[in-house]
Amino acid sequence: MSRVTARRRTLRITADGQVRRPDTLAVEEPLELRVDGEALTVTMRTPGNDVDLAHGFLLSENIIGSAQDIVSARYCAGADRCAPGASNMRTHLGFPETPSESTAGQNTYNVLDIELRTPTPISTRNVLTTSACGLCGRTSLDEVRTRSRYPLPTPGPAVDPAVLTTLPDELRTRQKVFASTGGLHAAGLFTPEGEVVAVREDVGRHNAVDKVIGWALRENRIPAHDLILIVSGRASFELVQKAVMAGIPMLGAVSAPSSLAVDLALETGLTLVGFLRGDTMNIYSAPERLTAVPLTAHAD
Template sequence: MTADRMGTESASDLPPPQLTSLPVRRFVGGAWADWQDDLVAAEEPLELRVQLPGGNSEPISVTMRTPGHDLHLVRGWLHAEGLGGAVQELWQTSDTPNVVWLRGDELLLLGARRTGTTSSACGICGSGSVERLMLRADPPVWTAAPLSPALISSLPERLREAQPAFQATGGLHAAGLFDPGGTLMAAFEDVGRHNAVDKLVGACLGPAQVLPPNRVLVTSSRAGFEIVQKALLAGVAVVVTVGAPSTLAVDTAVSLGLTLVGFARAGRFNVYAGAERLEG
C-alpha cells in the first residue's frame, strides 16, 4: 500500500479521539444532585468509498466510530478483510471528514461491499443518521407509572443474574427486557452487544413487529447509536446501560423521545434524556 495523501500517520501527531461535554443529572446516595457536565465519547459514521475512473465513486462499507485515527482504523479493517494489497491510496478531506476514499483494485474492493451499506443519497453525518431513523421509527409510548430510581439502579444486577455465560467467561454482553415492575421478561447473551439486542428483539417481537408496550431494555454495554436505534425501531421507551452513551446516542434519544440512562449500578446512574419517565 502506498503512502496516503494525509502523509505518514503517527499516533503522537494526531489529535485524541473526540469528546463532548454534556449536561447530566446524577442520582447518588439516595438523592438527586444538581446538573453537571459529563464527558461523552463522540460517535459518528465513517463511510469507505472507492474512487472510480471518470470521477465516480461507490460505497463499500459504513461503520460507527469515534472520530480520530480514521486512517489507522481503515487500514486495520482492510488488513482483516484481506484487502490491504488492493489499495494503492487512501485519504480524507476537510470537506468529507466522515468519508475515507480508496483507490486501487476496483474489482476486489467493490466485491467486499457490505449489504445494507448507506448510499450517498442518505448522507454520512450524525444528523443524517437521526433524520433517517425518524423516518422509520415513531416516538416511543410509555403509559405505565414513572420508574423509581431504586428500580433503575437495580436492573443491571438483575440482568447479571441471567448471564451464565458471562459469569463463566467474563467475555459476553447481555441484553434483557424488563417490565415496569422490574421483572425480567427475557435475556440473551452474545460476544457482540448489538447481537445480544438483535437476539432479544427477534425473540420478543409481537405480530405488529414491535415489543410489548412499557418495556425497559437493559444492556451490559455502553449505549452507542446502534443500541438506541434498535430500541426505537422495536418500540422501546426506556434504555438502561451499564456503560457510557455516545453523543449520537444522546442526540437520537432526545430527538425521538427515548429515556436514556447510562452508568447504571447499585445506588446511582446518569440520565441523559427522557427524565420525565423517572420519579423525582
C-alpha cells in the same frame, strides 16, 4: 448446533508463579444473513438464538415490521445456496472455508436464510458487522426518527429509580455464559416493576440487543411500549436506534452513552440512562418517565 464456549490453552502468570491450563472462551463465529437467498450482511456473533437475532436485525433495519412478515428462517448446509443465485458473502469477505463447509450437505449453522412473505428488493450490504460496529451521522439521526414504525409512547411507563438500580444485577445473575468466560455482553428486557422478561448474551452488544428484540417480535410484544431495555456495557448510537425501532421507551446502560446516542434519544423522546451502577445513574433524556426524582442541585 455450534457451541457457545470453547477451550483454549493459556499460560497464566500470577505473583506465585506461572501455570499452563485450559481457559473457557466465548465462541465468536460469522453468521451470514440472507434474505430470499440473497446475501444481506455478515455479523460476528456468539452462536445461539440466531433466528431471534435475524428478526431483531431485520426489524431495526426496517425490512420487516412484524413476525408475520417472515415465512421461514432456515440454516443452509455448506454446499446449499438456500436459493438459486445466492452468493456466499462470507467468502467474499475473506473468511476461510472450513472442512465442514466444503462437505456437501453438512450444516455449519453459520448461514441463515430468511424468506419474506412479501419479497422486498434489498441492496446487498457488503460489510462486516463486527462486535464493535456503529458509525453514524446526522443523516442517520434523521432517518431513524422518520422511519420508525412505532413512535415512542408519551409519557410511557413510569419507572421507580429504586427499581431501575436493581436491574443490572438482575441481568448479571442471568448471564450464564459470561459467568464461565467473562467475555460476553448481555441485553435484557424488563417490566417497569423489575420483572425479567428475556435475557440474551453475545460477543457483540448490538447482537445481544437484536436477540432480545427478535424474541419480543416473535412473541408479538413489539412495539414494546411497556418494557425497559438494559444493556451490560455502553450505550452506542446503534443500541438507541434499535430500541427506538422496536418502540422501547427506556434504555439503561451500565456504562457511558456516546454523544450521538444522546442526540438520538433526545430527538426521539427515548429515556436514556447511563452509568447505572449501585444506587446512582445519569439521565440524559426524557427524565419524566422516572418517578420521584428529586433535584438537589443544578450545574451546567
